[in-house]
Amino acid sequence: MNTTDLLDQIEKKGSFLCIGLDTDQEKIPPHLLDEPDPIFAFNKAIIDATHHLCVAYKPNTAFYEAYGLKGWESLSRTIEYLNSSYPHLLTIADAKRGDIGNTATRYAEAFFNDLNFDAVTVAPYMGRDSVEPFLKFPDKFTILLALTSNAGAFDFQTREVDGQALYKIVLETALTYEHSDRLMFVVGATKAEFLKEIRKIVPEHFLLVPGVGAQGGSLEEVCKYGMTDRVGLLVNSSRKILYASREKDFAEAAAREAEGLQKAMKKELIKRG
């Protein structure tokens, strides 16, 4: 998947929604627990009900790793289903990896080659040699954490180093990495007011913006400060969509939530012209 394909999907669907597949066995409808793979059964129903409203899906790997081998199999079935049934959608492994070069290479192979995700989230703390192994893969995106949505973001990310906020240093330094055109950046929707400054450093790159929905971030604020001529935004919502209902109508309820966001996104796209 490349940026042109992604933009094509955004224009076609009037949406830049990413649905987070943070599938928690304790929160899915109880009737699904009789299925051989309840997590996959839930994901498949959600995907079938919402694929026309979004341009990306983002399983957070923690929700699969928590169940060991079984969880990894659910993740593998989910990505295979997405790639075979809806190949035009962007798939993001939210894994937040980051390690020394040879280890980073194996992480990249795991998510890009073995599982065949289009993108993976990476933590920038270990620097260039921990990120560049991911960037070597053509037609894949590496999504670097820049300014996260949680309160702990203020512990380090906004602290000044030599007179400049650390998240800005992350953005500027990442632009010097080889194949930096294959980067996207995570910026939390709860930090929308920072987007104006962020856009001065990365005017063109796509931003993955989690935090709309359960975390209370505002789509309108994100668009006001973060949208570019080529959209440049993927806005994620997970729990608010996934757990709209715990009854048999869970997939339809999820689709209604997703549709609400898609309609709001379409308005923002029209405003942009």
Ligand SMILES: O=c1ccn([C@@H]2O[C@H](COP(=O)(O)O)[C@@H](O)[C@H]2O)c(=O)[nH]1
């Ligand atoms: O800064 C960040 C980075 C990642 N996330 C992840 O996004 C989703 C958000 O889920 P909601 O249920 O919509 O709150 C989740 O997987 C987080 O781990 C984030 O929230 N903030």
